[in-house]
Each structure stands twice: as C-alpha cells, then as structure tokens.
Amino acid sequence: MNNSSHTAATVYVPRDSAARSVGADEVADALQRAATRGDFAIDVVRNGSRGMLWLEPMVEVVTPRGRVGYGPVTAEDVDALLAAGMLDGAEHPLRLGLVDELPWLARQTRVTFARVGVTDPLSTQDYVDHGGLAGLRAALDMTPADVVAEVTESGLRGRGGAGFPAGIKWKTVLDCADELKFVCCNADEGDSGTFADRMVMEGDPFLLIEGMTIAAHAVGACEGYLYIRSEYPGAIATMREAIAIAREHGWLGHNILGSALDFDLHVRVGAGAYICGEETSMLESLEGKRGTVRAKPPIPAIEGLFGKPTVVNNVLTLTTVPMVLANGAKAYQDLGVGRSRGTQVFQLGGNIARGGIVETAFGVTLRELIEDYGGGTRTGRPLRTAQVGGPLGAYLPTSMFDLPMDYEAFAEAGAMLGHGGIVVFDDSVDMAAQARFAMEFCAEESCGKCTPCRVGSVRGVEVIDKIVAGTHPDENLALLEDLCDLMTDGSLCAMGGLTPMPVRSALTHFPDDFLGGRRLLDIQPIQPVQAIQPVQASGVRTEGTA
C-alpha cells in the first residue's frame, strides 16, 4: 500500500485465483513499482473478481463518477495506461467504462455475490460498510427456532446440487437434544465447471463465516468445520486469514457480538478425492478416515460428524443465509420461479467467449446464459452441447437450450441443475469420448464402497469402447442401458447413481458419435518440446486407463 499521500488514487486489482492465473499479480506489481518510483500516487487494493473472467486481469480506478474498469490488462500495459491518465479514468483502448454500468454486470441480480469484487475481502471495515453482519445481528435477536423458520420460509434450497430445503435440514438438527452439534461447510467444489465457491471464499470470506455462525445459532452448535479442497490454495489461505481476523473482532469465539453465542470455526483441507464432495464422504474425511460413502439413514442431521447432529451445507447455501436474515424471507421468496426461489449463481466455463459468474433469479434460460451473457464459443465455432451441473450432469443439445433454469424443469428433461456449472463445447467435441470419460472419471474417483459404482464404471468404459469399435453394437448398447439402470438404482451415492446421466444424454442426443455416423473433425498435430529428460517411474499418481 502506498501511504505517501492521502490523495493517492485507489486502484483495484483482483487477488482472485483466476485473475492471478492470467497475470493479476504482475499487474499489481507494475502499479506498485510506478507508485514506488514516485511517478504516481497509487493505493493498490486487491479485491475479489467481479466474475467477468474474460476481462481479467481487470483493473478498476476509483473516480468521482464511479469505478472505471480497464481490461484485460497485462503488466506491459501498465505504464502506457498510467501515462494515458488511467488514474483519472481517461480514454484508452482497454477502457471498459463504469464497471457497475457494464451490461453484463448490470443485468444480474447479485445477492450472494453482491460484495465480491467490490470490497477488499479481508477488510472488516469494508465488510460492515457494505452491509456485512446485518444478517447475523438480526439472527442473534431471534430465537433459534425463529431463525430456522425464517430460512424455511425463504424457500432456500441447498446449492450443493441436491436442492434439499435448508430450513428442514436445520430443523432436524435443532430438534436433536445433544449437547455437542456441528456445522460443516462442504467446500470441496470438485465439479468441473464450478468455481463460485472458490470465488466467494476468496472474494468475501466473512460472508461464509457469518452464514456458518447464523447456522450455529439456529441449531445450537458451538463448533464448525470448513472442508476446503486442496486444489484451492487461495481459498484456504484467505479463509484462514479471515477466521483469524474474525476471532480478533469477536465475530467468532465466545459471546459473539456481545451475545450468548459461542462458536469457533476450523479450516480442514481435503487431499485430492472428488468423492469427498459427497456429504457423508466428507464427514468420514473430517474424522480422519478414508473418504468412503456412508449408507443413509442415519442422516447426518441426526448422526453426522463423530456421530453427532450436524448441519452439512454447501458454501453458496451458507453464504445466502445472511441475506435471508438481513432482508427477511419475503425478499428472497420474491425472486425465482416455482419451487426454485431466490437467485442461482451460474458459472459459465469451457469453450465460451465470455466466461464467468452470472448471478440471477432462477428461470433464466440456458440459451440466454450461453449466448447472451457468454457470447457463444471462444473458438468461434458453432455450439454443439453444454454439460450442466458438473461431471454427473447431462449433456444438452442446442435444441434444449430454451429450457428454463430451475430444479424441476431440469429434472423433467432428464437433466440436473446441480451446482449451476455450465460447460460449453463447440462442434469439434466427440460425444462418445465424453461419455467414455464420464465412466473413466467414475472409475478413477469412486470411493470403492459399493459394487455398482466401483465395478460398473470400469465395465462402462469397456462397453463404450466396444460400441465405438463396432463390436456387436446392438447387444452392447442394450448392455450399456442395463448397466446404467443398475448403477442408477444400486449405487449408494450420487457418484455411481448419476454417472449414467452424462452417458445416457450423450447417447440419446448424439447417437451418431457412437455409431460411426459422424466424421470427427481433424485435430491439429502437436509439436514436441525439447530438453525434457526421459522419465522414471515414481509411482505417484498414475494415468487413467486411457
């Protein structure tokens, strides 16, 4: 931070991992260097990302008219931008205009993401100035039962994928008489195409702490665990820092905000197992065991972590709770359609021109998200399919893109909304390969506890290979159908139970890819790199069966 002048211009450069992956740190360093040289008075603040990821690194300058954005900015651009008058919001080819007025952002309804990208994620002052703690303060003035009732009435459903009403889960835990109860946040966001949990943890960590604290008050828990996947080092570091700051400010610990509530929160780091995103596997992992699935019942709300009543919610569920309490159930109810209330945080990824976060009320169509917000494919080739809801979600053809985004409409169409991740593919995709990958991924990541998932996925790869090779296609297609039925009905959890969804959707909508009716597009050959030594086995992590 430049503290040489109180008239320094405030410049925001995201500290979000995605922004850093394309050079945000280098941009921040270049700005800092210019300030250190004394050429310009600049106060660099590292904010979260606004979620317009194709514009990252996006730099924002505070001007009297509002925050003016420039992007995507490279470190090499910085001197020219400064010379052109960026600190006054001056014209430049990279100038985007007033950030809040950018159509992509202005059309959204940001509830959970309201502060992400706006504030300094670790500034308690920023947090409170932008409405932070209002939900927790409101909750602490209410009885636990009233908090639960408010959450139930809001219609908030778990954002982790299954869509179970949050309030009903909380009530089950509240009604348990045990002395010791837990609140666990599942931040093992392993689904491809999902990154909202990571962005909210990196961009507004106090919001998650506030949500978990409200949950603790509502159900009578005094201890919480936040299980973050190891693939998210940025989120882990940010949450740990935020928890330490929250403790110093009395937002965690004893007598929170002067109330009778005692609650402390611990970060636990996963160890590279996709299945630990499943709630019972996560509980096993938190107990220090192999992350294998537990049969339900008993449900975790009654016998969860260490056998005690436990609330298990996803990051987006818990980060929605403060708004529900601050503004009331009605305000949240008023957003959405049917039984899908409030907003959903859609994540546009894969082969998409404008990828990022779109938070909007349920009911928006897939086409609006992919074509209007997303701008079609990044390669510029025709769209062919989108996989919605993670690796266990269906591949939808463009003819189904007018489907409204809500839990029931998707279920009816043989698909699922899941965590709101949307992965876009152009016409070069080979859908038989994608179906095979779904089975291969299940074979690689299955916890191994139940046979349909553990063995069925291996057999699935073999059967798809036979179909594609033209070996008794009719018989093998029938066998694949049978296998999919068995995995759906016989698996203990969603991993084996839902793997047939991408497989079947690929087969239903793109049969020619399996049966040799479509000539696949040529793929460019790859030039080898020099100066890499030959390899020796070290037996670390082996390749799949590809």
Added chain:
Amino acid sequence: MTTSGSDMSVESVVRRVVADHRGQRGALLPVLHAVQAELGHVPQEAIPVLADELNLSRADVHGVVTFYHDFRREPAGRTTVRICRAEACQALGADRLVGYARESGLTLGETSADGSVTVEQVFCLGNCALGPAVEANGRLYGRVGPARLGSILNGTLNETLDGAVSS
C-alpha cells in the same frame, strides 16, 4: 525438504507434528498434510509411528494414505506440474496438453529421470472459464497452450501469455 541429520529423522518429525495437532478432532489428515509439507512425501517409516501416536492400526493409516491422491509415497520432482483434464478444460484442448507432455517424454504420474519435473493430471482447478488450466508448484496458470506448457515444464516461463486457444 528431505531428511538430514538425526534430529530430522522421520520418527522425530512425525512425533513432533502429531504433538502440534494433539488437540484436533480426527487429526490424521492434517497430520499427513503437515508430514508431507516437511518431508516432501509420506515415507513408509512414518506409518507405524503415526499408528502408534494416534492409536490406530497400521492398516488404518496405510488405508488413508493410499486413498487420497495428494499423499505421495515417494518424493516428487523439483517442479510438480498438474494438468487439468476435467470437462471444461477438455472443451478447450486439455488433451492436447497431455499429448504434448507425452511427446516430450513425460508420463502422467511420473517424474523425469533428472528429477526436475513430475507431471500429473488433476480434475478441476476451479479455473473453468480460463482453461485449459495448469498448476505448477502451487501456482495456477490459465489459458495454457502447448507452447506455454513447454515453458512451464522447462521452468523457463516468461509471463507473456499465449493467445487464448491458439497453438
């Protein structure tokens, strides 16, 4: 990161790490992360010590170490490069990156003979809008084409970015 001298024996490191985590519930995973952070991997000699300290069977500890992809039984190369192969990165040619690594003589899950680099696959780094994504020694890279992957593998990356899905 490797053991040297008697005060850094595997046993002493493990016992100290366990002592640091004594108050935690179900501490095995945090303990294993800490052991790996200090030793670079979880050596076989650590398993009986962990079992003894945590009052678990050796089979329990072995089962946990082998269940999770993160825990290594052998040291990795000086640089660990992880290529994302999940769907969002596949949509932008992640398999071309894997092919490129292969053609460079590297096999996923293995370390180069000179010990310089270990290449692995990973399913999702949470950078799905800026794929293909690669992580090297804890640092995340977005929009990685084969040329940029080559620089990352060789440890000669300058920060000039590849064009989006070119090359």
